[in-house]
Amino acid sequence: xxxxxxxxxxxxxxxxxxxxxxxxxxxxxxxxxxxxxxxxxxxxxxxxxxxxxxxxxxxxxxxxxxxxxxxxxxxxxxxxxxxxxxxxxxxxxxxxxxxxxxxxxxx
Amino acid sequence: xxxxxxxxxxxxxxxxxxxxxxxxxxxxxxxxxxxxxxxxxxxxxxxxxxxxxxxxxxxxxxxxxxxxxxxxxxxxxxxxxxxxxxxxxxxxxxxxxxxxxxxxxxxxxxxxxxxxxxxxx
Numbered sequence: 001x002x003x004x005x006x007x008x009x010x011x012x013x014x015x016x017x018x019x020x021x022x023x024x025x026x027x028x029x030x031x032x033x034x035x036x037x038x039x040x041x042x043x044x045x046x047x048x049x050x051x052x053x054x055x056x057x058x059x060x061x062x063x064x065x066x067x068x069x070x071x072x073x074x075x076x077x078x079x080x081x082x083x084x085x086x087x088x089x090x091x092x093x094x095x096x097x098x099x100x101x102x103x104x105x106x107x
Numbered sequence: 108x109x110x111x112x113x114x115x116x117x118x119x120x121x122x123x124x125x126x127x128x129x130x131x132x133x134x135x136x137x138x139x140x141x142x143x144x145x146x147x148x149x150x151x152x153x154x155x156x157x158x159x160x161x162x163x164x165x166x167x168x169x170x171x172x173x174x175x176x177x178x179x180x181x182x183x184x185x186x187x188x189x190x191x192x193x194x195x196x197x198x199x200x201x202x203x204x205x206x207x208x209x210x211x212x213x214x215x216x217x218x219x220x221x222x223x224x225x226x227x228x
Contacts, residue, residue: 091213
């Protein structure tokens with residue numbers, strides 16, 4: 001199974017900050033990576049697929065990059081509605097696996 | 108409006124069974140690969156099961172293999188998860204999640220609100 005390791009597990013940030021979350025795969029997954037945002041009590045929401053392609057309707061302050069085993073999600077200027085937990089997911093092969101999550105909290 | 112809505116969750120004793128359903132609307136259900144994903148509250152997401160549009164290809168996470176069965180009824184626009192021999196560590200919120208229309212797309216662009224399954228004596 002492909003293990004997905006996210007870091008940090010939590011980050012404290014202020015509105016306007018640039019936030020970067022990393023996700024490392026235990027083996028090469030090419031560009032088969034997705035990012036999700038989840039708010040308390042809600043289902044996850046797809047932000048990024050294929051490592052860097054933005055889902056329709058997602059604000060442009062979100063961006064994804066990387067390939068192979070190392071990936072990043074960047075929020076260029078954190079907004080109040082961005083405080084949430086973020087997950088990466090490898091979509092390269094079954095079993096599909098998620099990272100442990102990164103909680104973005106208010107400083 | 109495209110929607111997925113799960114039902115069938117509840118409390119069951121260890122060793123018991125439950126059948127989750129997911130009703131799809133607003134899109135051509137038969138075209139899509141479908142999945143179940145679960146989440147223990149406060150914990151990360153865990154993919155559980157996959158079924159192809161034809162209903163002939165399946166994948167399961169190891170911990171549910173042989174106990175859970177994913178199926179679909181395209182005439183009813185519905186996805187199912189039959190869960191047998193339930194264990195305490197199956198307790199979670201179960202989400203129905205839509206993937207793509209091709210075998211290359213295994214990210215989830217549409218999720219239901221979830222159905223809570225509690226396994227406890």
